Amino acid sequence: MEFIRGIDMIKDDFELPERLVTARFNTLFTRSAHRWYMKLRQAHGHQSWNRWKTQIINKWANEAWRFKVEIAFESSKFNADKDKPLP
Template identity: 85%
Template sequence: MEFIRGIEMIKEDFELPDRLVTARFNTLFTRSAHRWYIKLRQAHGQQSWTWWKTQIINQWANDAWRFKVEKAFESPKFNSDKDKAPP
């Protein structure tokens, strides 16, 4: 996943400890990813980057997620009632 590769490179380049990497998740994640993060953080407390990386892969990098994203991308975005031009 591009997200994980990016974090791995930044972590290595700046020799960042896990705490600094994982502390950014609260502001980095949005919408459903943020809700997912908060739920796990409350349930499991502070965890290492390795632990979070495993959770991210399990949650977001599986075949079901990829299928959902592909279907959403392929579906029509136009809603005739919502997207009508003003009179």
């Protein structure tokens, strides 16, 4: 998963301590990912980066999630009356 590979590279390149990496999740995640993170963080407290990697993979790198995203993409349609194109 690209997100995890990116975090691992930054962590290794800058020799960042694990706590510094996981502390950024509160501001890094947005919308549903932020809600998911906050729920797990409140329930389980501080977790290691390896534990978070496992949780992220279980939540977003599985076939059910990919299928859901594909269906949403395929069913999305541009409506000129309702939607505005990007500037």
